[in-house]
Amino acid sequence: MKRSRKIEEAIFKVLMVFSTYFILLILALIIYSIFEKGIKAISWEMISQIPSGGYYYGKGGGILNAILGSLSLAFGATFLAFIIGLPVALYMNVFLVQKKKLVGVIRFILDLVWGIPSIVYGAFGFSMMIFLGIQTSLLAGMLTVTLFILPIMIRSMDEILRTIPVGLMEASYSLGSNKSEVAFKIFTRQSFSGIITAILLSFGRAIGDAASVLFTAGYTDNLPNSLMEPVATLPLSIFFQLASPVPEVQNRAYASALILTLIILIVSLFSRGLGKRYHKTKINF
Amino acid sequence: MYLLNRNQRHRVNYTWMIVSLLLVASLPFLLFLGLYLKSFLLIHDYNLSDLLFSKEWKPGIGKFGFFPFIVGSIWVTLLAMLLSAPICLLTAIYVTHYTKKRFLRIMHPAIDILAGIPSVVYGVWGILVIIPFISHYLGPFFGVNTLGYSILAAALVLSIMIIPFILNILIEVFQAVPIELEEAALSLGATQWQTVKHVVIKKSLPGIIAAFGFGLARAFGETMAVLMVVGNVVKLPKSVFDPGYTLPALIANNYGEMLSIPRYDSALMFAALILLAVSLFFNLIMHFFIARYNKY
Numbered sequence: 045m046k047r048s049r050k051i052e053e054a055i056f057k058v059l060m061v062f063s064t065y066f067i068l069l070i071l072a073l074i075i076y077s078i079f080e081k082g083i084k085a086i087s088w089e090m091i092s093q094i095p096s097g098g099y100y101y102g103k104g105g106g107i108l109n110a111i112l113g114s115l116s117l118a119f120g121a122t123f124l125a126f127i128i129g130l131p132v133a134l135y136m137n138v139f140l141v142q143k144k145k146l147v148g149v150i151r152f153i154l155d156l157v158w159g160i161p162s163i164v165y166g167a168f169g170f171s172m173m174i175f176l177g178i179q180t181s182l183l184a185g186m187l188t189v190t191l192f193i194l195p196i197m198i199r200s201m202d203e204i205l206r207t208i209p210v211g212l213m214e215a216s217y218s219l220g221s222n223k224s225e226v227a228f229k230i231f232t233r234q235s236f237s238g239i240i241t242a243i244l245l246s247f248g249r250a251i252g253d254a255a256s257v258l259f260t261a262g263y264t265d266n267l268p269n270s271l272m273e274p275v276a277t278l279p280l281s282i283f284f285q286l287a288s289p290v291p292e293v294q295n296r297a298y299a300s301a302l303i304l305t306l307i308i309l310i311v312s313l314f315s316r317g318l319g320k321r322y323h324k325t326k327i328n329f
Numbered sequence: 330m331y332l333l334n335r336n337q338r339h340r341v342n343y344t345w346m347i348v349s350l351l352l353v354a355s356l357p358f359l360l361f362l363g364l365y366l367k368s369f370l371l372i373h374d375y376n377l378s379d380l381l382f383s384k385e386w387k388p389g390i391g392k393f394g395f396f397p398f399i400v401g402s403i404w405v406t407l408l409a410m411l412l413s414a415p416i417c418l419l420t421a422i423y424v425t426h427y428t429k430k431r432f433l434r435i436m437h438p439a440i441d442i443l444a445g446i447p448s449v450v451y452g453v454w455g456i457l458v459i460i461p462f463i464s465h466y467l468g469p470f471f472g473v474n475t476l477g478y479s480i481l482a483a484a485l486v487l488s489i490m491i492i493p494f495i496l497n498i499l500i501e502v503f504q505a506v507p508i509e510l511e512e513a514a515l516s517l518g519a520t521q522w523q524t525v526k527h528v529v530i531k532k533s534l535p536g537i538i539a540a541f542g543f544g545l546a547r548a549f550g551e552t553m554a555v556l557m558v559v560g561n562v563v564k565l566p567k568s569v570f571d572p573g574y575t576l577p578a579l580i581a582n583n584y585g586e587m588l589s590i591p592r593y594d595s596a597l598m599f600a601a602l603i604l605l606a607v608s609l610f611f612n613l614i615m616h617f618f619i620a621r622y623n624k625y
Contacts, residue, residue, distance in 0.1 A: 053522035060423035063416040064436075067496075070489055071443050074454050081457060131346040132353050139346070150354060152616060157356050159543065159612040160605060161550020163577045167601035168360050170584070171367040194353060222335065224342035252447025255552040255577065259584045279449040283553065286453065301453040308445050316438070 075305070082302025085295035091303065095265045100285070102292035107300055110281035113268045114304075117182060117261060117275060118251035121189035125197045125246055128190070130239070133201035134227040138213065151202065158195040163255040165192040170259035182268055182275040185261025192256050193246040200245055204238025205231060237318065244315035248308055254279030278304045360605060368599035371592055380599065386563045393596045395603070397563050401480070401573035404566055405555060406548045408484035413491055414541055421499035422525055433500075444493035452557030455486040460558060463570075473570045478560035481569040486554050495544040502536030503529060535622035539615045546611035550604050552577035576600050 089106050096105035132150075140147050169188030178184050208231060216226045232239065254277070262274030263284070278300060285297035331338065371380070371393065383394030424436050463485075464477035506529050514524040530537070560572025561582060580597050 049520070049523070053520055056419075056522055057427070060419045060427060063419040064423045066416060067420055067443075067492060068436075068439055070492075071439050073458070074443075074446065074451075074489075077454055077457050078450060128349045128352060131342070131349045135346040135350055139343075150350070153354055153357060155616065156609060156612050157353075159546055160357070160360065160608050161547075161552065161577060163550065163552040163580050164360065164364070164601045164605045164608070167580055167598055168363050171363050171598060175363075191356065194356070198353065222339050224339040224346075225335070227346075228342060248445050252445070252449070254447070254449050255581060258581055279447055279553065282449050282453060283557070286456065286557070298453065298457075301450050304447060305450055308447060309442070312441060312445050 078298070078301055078305050081295075081298040082300075082305075085299035086302060087299075090296065090299055094267060099265070100288055100290075100293055102290045107276075107278070107281050107296070107303075109265055109267055110276040110278045110300070111303065113182075113261075113264075113275040114251050114278040116268050117185050117189060117257065117277060118247055120182070120186040121193060121250045122197075122243060122247045124186065124190040125193045125250075126243060129194055129197035129201060129242075130232070133198050133205055134231055136202060137205040137208070138223055138227040138231060141210070141213070151199070154195045154199050154202075158199060161255070162192050162253050163258075165189075166256040166259050169256065173260060179272070180260060180262030180274045181272045182261065183271040185257045185275060185277070186271075188256050188260045189250050189253065192253065193250050196249055197242055197246040200242035201235070201239055204235045204242070208234050240318050241315045244311050244318070248311045248315075251311075252279060252304065252308055254283060278307075357609065361602075361609075364598050364602040364605060368595050368602050371595035371599050374592070384565065388590050388593045388596065391592060393592070393599075395576070395600065397565055398574050398576045398579050398600065399603070400565055401559070402549060402575040402577075404480050404569070404573060405483045405487060405559065405575055406545060408480065408569065409487035409491065409548050410541065410545055412484060413488035413495065413544065417492055417495040417499055417540075417544075418537065421496055421503055422529070425500055425503040426521065426525055426529065440493045440496055443489075444497070448490065448551060448554040449557075451486055451490050452554040455482060455554060455558040459485050468570060471570070473568070475570045476560075476572075478558055478572050479570050480559065480566050480573045483555045483559040483573070483575070484569070486558055487548050487551055490551060490554060491544045491548050494547055495540050498540035498543060499537065502533045502540060505536070506532050535618055539619050542611055542615040542618070546608050546615075549611075550577055550608055552581050556581050576604055580604075 087106075089104065091106055091111065092108060093104070093106035094109045095107070096103060099105040136147050136150055140150075165188055169184060169191070173180070173184050212230065212234065213226055216230050221229070257277050257280065261277055261280075263276050263280055264274045265276070266273075268275045282297050282300045282304065285293050285300060288294060288297075333341065375393065380393060380395055381399065382396050383392070384396045385392045385394040386397060424433055459482050460477035462477075463479060463482055464475055467481070468475040468477070510528055510532060511524050514528045515521075519527070555575055556578040559575060559578060561574050561578060562572040563574050564571075566573040580600050583593070583597060
């Protein structure tokens with residue numbers, strides 16, 4: 045009896061160790077295979093030029109259009125989501141601080157919206173575009189991605205804001221500030237590092253998502269120069285290049301995947317570093 | 330210094346907050362309404378059960394049967410969960426109960442990176458690693474001739490993609506188990522594993538089920554990575570080595586031609602509506618599940 049118990053524990057422990065290191069190994073394997081394939085095909089030409097005439101048949105050029113397109117789309121969407129998201133998160137934690145039930149309902153709705161797949165946002169964005177008579181454009185893509193990252197932005201800011209002690213709010217009220225001053229002057233400063241993290245997290249999501257821009261942003265070989273024109277994005281450029289039968293173009297898809305992965309890794313590295321740095325304005329309790 | 334005085338600024342800020350909040354809170358209803366209105370033509374003209382359970386998908390002659398796509402989606406999702414769930418559960422137990430706190434500090438960034446990798450990159454990885462693995466090793470091993478693009482490939486890629494998602498929730502669930510309960514079990518002479526098996530897992534069972542539920546909903550709607558490896562063949566899959574087609578892949582693949590065939594755009598919006606309904610339904614149930622459990 046005792047022996048079988050020990051054997052059971054030993055077996056499960058081996059399984060646990062195995063699955064933990066399996067996950068770490070898979071992560072290493074993913075990063076390795078993307079780097080290994082991508083590094084061979086990457087060149088300065090790829091990141092500094094737009095596709096030339098026969099690019100999709102293996103001739104010269106690069107994917108600068110997609111890099112800049114993705115960056116501008118993600119910047120725009122993150123900015124819009126921030127403008128809408130910050131006041132909502134502050135409102136929930138300053139104005140509604142005593143209405144626990146209502147805040148619970150809002151959080152619940154946000155979690156629901158967070159769970160909706162991005163392709164649904166893409167389809168919705170597309171139907172809205174037809175409804176409003178807009179063509180595929182940077183603007184349409186930006187607005188769709190904004191909707192998609194909005195719940196991520198708000199919920200991550202909310203998670204930080206809700207940890208701020210009530211005492212800080214009471215102290216500010218007792219000094220004569222009104223609610224919106226508490227929200228925008230005290231709470232934003234106290235949670236500054238958390239807000240930065242939320243912004244970078246949303247930015248990472250915005251730049252990596254393909255399904256929501258597939259219908260709405262379109263694709264073009266030109267650099268983005270107007271809100272009303274279609275724009276190329278990195279995930280889509282990977283997807284299209286990979287679908288090509290020409291091996292050189294496929295290799296470029298691997299290089300593009302490496303560029304996208306690097307951007308994501310840099311963003312997540314930044315969010316870790318910046319989060320630690322901006323503690324100066326924070327009051328420690 | 331300021332254009333407006335304090336009270337005016339307060340008023341402006343307040344309006345800004347309320348408008349944003351209303352926009353965000355109405356989002357799920359807007360999405361549902363928008364997609365419903367667009368797919369109304371199709372739902373109006375066809376019988377709902379015909380749409381969901383008919384096997385014939387020929388948009389050119391007006392036959393829209395979503396059954397192959399629904400079945401494909403269910404196969405891929407369930408298989409991915411089956412592969413991913415035990416690994417997540419074992420890892421979550423290991424990092425919360427068998428290792429030092431320091432180990433979690435290595436694990437968290439790893440999970441974050443895994444979660445941050447875009448789905449297209451997962452798709453590329455699937456084509457680079459999983460597809461050759463299936464066509465060269467796994468297929469011949471089971472005596473199947475396959476190109477690699479299959480339900481199994483999609484499930485394998487998907488199972489990796491949802492690991493960070495499920496694992497994060499599970500770690501939180503296990504950390505929320507009161508330490509006193511575990512100490513009580515240990516003081517009665519239970520071993521670490523017995524404590525985990527009889528106390529920790531029992532106590533957090535609703536949380537575990539909820540984590541799997543959220544993971545399932547997430548997997549069901551995943552588009553790009555699945556689209557790239559699943560094969561995209563409209564037919565009912567007979568084995569996991571058969572190529573298949575999923576609902577999100579259907580929408581993503583046909584966006585270009587949907588305006589040229591009548592009712593086609595309606596049909597794709599209907600597919601999006603199904604996805605939205607499944608996602609909302611699963612998340613709703615899991616939330617109520619957790620809420621009820623937290624009461625007791």
